[in-house]
Amino acid sequence: xxxxxxxxxxxxxxxxxxxxxxxxxxxxxxxxxxxxxxxxxxxxxxxxxxxxxxxxxxxxxxxxxxxxxxxxxxxxxxxxxxxxxxxxxxxxxxxxxxxxxxxxxxxxxxxxxxxxxxxxxxxxxxxxxxxxxxxxxxxxxxxxxxxxxxxxxxxxxxxxxxxxxxxxxxxxxxxxxxxxxxxxxxxxxxxxxxxxxxxxxxxxxxxxxxxxxxxxxxxxxxxxxxxxxxxxxxxxxxxxxxxxxxxxxxxxxxxxxxxxxxxxxxxxxxxxxxxxxxxxxxxxxxxxxxxxxxxxx
Amino acid sequence: xxxxxxxxxxxxxxxxxxxxxxxxxxxxxxxxxxxxxxxxxxxxxxxxxxxxxxxxxxxxxxxxxxxxxxxxxxxxxxxxxxxxxxxxxxxxxxxxxxxxxxxxxxxxxxxxxxxxxxxxxxxxxxxxxxxxxxxxxxxxxxxxxxxxxxxxxxxxxxxxxxxxxxxxxxxxxxxxxxxxxxxxxxxxxxxxxxxxxxxxxxxxxxxxxxxxxxxxxxxxxxxxxxxxxxxxxxxxxxxxxxxxxxxxxxxxxxxxxxxxxxxxxxxxxxxxxxxxxxxxxxxxxxxxxxxxxxxxxxxxxxxxxxxxxxxxxxxxxxxxx
Numbered sequence: 001x002x003x004x005x006x007x008x009x010x011x012x013x014x015x016x017x018x019x020x021x022x023x024x025x026x027x028x029x030x031x032x033x034x035x036x037x038x039x040x041x042x043x044x045x046x047x048x049x050x051x052x053x054x055x056x057x058x059x060x061x062x063x064x065x066x067x068x069x070x071x072x073x074x075x076x077x078x079x080x081x082x083x084x085x086x087x088x089x090x091x092x093x094x095x096x097x098x099x100x101x102x103x104x105x106x107x108x109x110x111x112x113x114x115x116x117x118x119x120x121x122x123x124x125x126x127x128x129x130x131x132x133x134x135x136x137x138x139x140x141x142x143x144x145x146x147x148x149x150x151x152x153x154x155x156x157x158x159x160x161x162x163x164x165x166x167x168x169x170x171x172x173x174x175x176x177x178x179x180x181x182x183x184x185x186x187x188x189x190x191x192x193x194x195x196x197x198x199x200x201x202x203x204x205x206x207x208x209x210x211x212x213x214x215x216x217x218x219x220x221x222x223x224x225x226x227x228x229x230x231x232x233x234x235x236x237x238x239x240x241x242x243x244x245x246x247x248x249x250x251x252x253x254x255x256x257x258x259x260x261x262x263x264x265x266x267x268x269x270x271x272x273x274x275x276x277x278x279x280x281x282x283x284x285x286x287x288x289x290x291x292x293x294x295x296x297x
Numbered sequence: 298x299x300x301x302x303x304x305x306x307x308x309x310x311x312x313x314x315x316x317x318x319x320x321x322x323x324x325x326x327x328x329x330x331x332x333x334x335x336x337x338x339x340x341x342x343x344x345x346x347x348x349x350x351x352x353x354x355x356x357x358x359x360x361x362x363x364x365x366x367x368x369x370x371x372x373x374x375x376x377x378x379x380x381x382x383x384x385x386x387x388x389x390x391x392x393x394x395x396x397x398x399x400x401x402x403x404x405x406x407x408x409x410x411x412x413x414x415x416x417x418x419x420x421x422x423x424x425x426x427x428x429x430x431x432x433x434x435x436x437x438x439x440x441x442x443x444x445x446x447x448x449x450x451x452x453x454x455x456x457x458x459x460x461x462x463x464x465x466x467x468x469x470x471x472x473x474x475x476x477x478x479x480x481x482x483x484x485x486x487x488x489x490x491x492x493x494x495x496x497x498x499x500x501x502x503x504x505x506x507x508x509x510x511x512x513x514x515x516x517x518x519x520x521x522x523x524x525x526x527x528x529x530x531x532x533x534x535x536x537x538x539x540x541x542x543x544x545x546x547x548x549x550x551x552x553x554x555x556x557x558x559x560x561x562x563x564x565x566x567x568x569x570x571x572x573x574x575x576x577x578x579x580x581x582x583x584x585x586x587x588x589x590x591x592x593x594x595x596x597x598x599x600x601x602x603x604x605x606x607x608x609x610x611x612x613x614x615x616x617x618x
Contacts, residue, residue: 032415033419036412036415036420037423039423040424040426041426043429043430046430046442046446046453047429049446050433050441053445063451063456064450065456065460066456110339113332113336114337117331117332118333121329123329131608132337133336139597141551142553143347143594144348144350144351144590145577146347146350146351146583147350148347150583170340170343173336173339174340234553234570234574238578248434248554262451269440272434273432276433277429280428287498288499288502292499292502292540
């Protein structure tokens with residue numbers, strides 16, 4: 001590697017007087033760029049293949065070697081949405097949407113005040129509290145599954161979407177608290193205090209100073225929480241049945257092969273992944289902050 | 298880093314100078330705590346309480362099929378978890394799966410992050426392409442690998458082999474049955490594909506937070522690219538590598554979706570979460586499932602403690618900046 005990235009002779013790059021230097025273009029840079037492109041395409045290939053196959057007919061989807069240039073059709077989507085097959089994925093998609101959106105709203109309602117008490121007007125030992133939240137996210141879900149199941153059975157909440165909403169809220173709360181805290185910590189406290197003395201200027205300050213910092217943070221946090229809730233399988237699989245099953249649980253119906261059904265599987269996988277792909281691309285710049293629980297900006 | 302800045306930051310964290318009376322101070326303390334309490338109480342009730350119950354049940358003889366035999370049995374569930382062949386295999390599978398997936402995706406992620414840290418045309422596009430695998434719903438990704446890629450008859454892998462062999466005029470391309478011949482490796486490949494972007498994102502963020510002026514200075518002083526990487530980039534990146542490895546471990550130890558979907562826990566791929574799911578959901582052996590759950594938690598605590606320490610170090614640096 002060092003031989004490829006080796007830079008030009010050192011003396012040539014030395015500029016007197018600290019002038020801004022032009023970024024060097026090492027030899028082999030084009031090759032490394034090509035390599036990066038190849039790897040990127042290799043990683044995205046399975047997804048592209050999924051999308052392409054979902055638009056093929058079942059016969060064309062199941063050929064060997066693959067028929068890349070086969071005519072496009074909506075057959076797979078028609079079967080997934082139940083035209084001619086009697087399948088109905090809508091309730092599960094709607095359940096996923098309900099569980100993800102409602103839990104995200106509750107997460108924000110709980111996390112924003114908590115983040116305020118951990119940044120702008122911090123309680124004593126606020127770092128300990130912050131790390132307590134984080135430690136709860138590291139507790140494996142399977143460790144609490146049985147008591148939750150027994151409680152749900154006892155209280156009649158099995159197969160009820162509200163149970164998932166509560167659990168997804170708890171699952172995402174630590175991430176949301178961490179993310180919101182890191183955004184609120186950027187709010188200039190002095191300006192806020194001066195404005196609250198002023199009284200009249202408070203609303204203006206909130207709109208001009210606080211909102212531009214906090215609103216993008218709320219947007220990024222919501223998208224991350226949405227993704228985690230939408231993806232969840234273990235809790236949904238264990239605690240829901242026919243009524244409250246979510247989209248990932250519906251997808252598990254495709255685990256065993258049923259004759260020619262590859263186009264339909266790909267259509268199903270793509271439809272269920274679409275909201276996450278959209279949310280993920282929208283939150284691209286904040287994705288790493290959410291995934292690292294706010295540790296990396 | 299700079300202690301003065303850190304101290305000033307800490308001052309913000311402690312309450313203002315003591316107000317005149319103790320009662321007043323207590324009121325103001327509670328006013329500060331109030332916004333925190335709903336989130337805190339909610340978290341404790343929903344995440345900590347169930348675990349306490351699991352702990353209690355793990356010492357009980359409790360199978361839903363034999364409701365009359367319920368009672369405390371001491372450590373017998375733990376003994377059966379640790380001596381049972383299936384459970385021991387599941388523990389081993391969990392360790393192998395986690396270590397392989399984390400290490401491979403970390404190394405791949407590092408290589409790709411280094412490539413993406415350079416200026417080139419379309420860098421943003423490649424970064425977006427790279428994160429796409431992570432944005433496929435885990436069950437959907439597992440289905441995709443199982444049916445569209447690994448399938449021995451019409452999967453893309455064997456289809457590509459056929460196409461390549463035909464290109465050279467041969468009709469007998471190898472057509473391995475990937476999942477049957479190498480079940481655990483198949484699961485690992487699918488997981489590495491999903492987790493490499495995660496590692497890449499964290500490491501790229503680490504690379505881009507390097508103090509560039511120092512590296513530039515070292516280059517001017519004649520340091521080679523390898524020396525810059527070995528003595529400057531790598532030590533800076535170490536914490537991000539740790540963070541990626543630890544968070545990745547925490548998520549992959551818990552993996553259920555891929556094992557459930559690709560192999561349904563068969564062919565020696567059942568990891569602890571899957572076995573616990575089975576023990577409790579199908580065999581209804583609540584005591585043993587709980588004991589196995591506690592074993593997972595003990596394993597996770599070790600990783601989690603290290604993870605919390607790494608996050609804490611990064612957190613202090615971030616605040617000191």
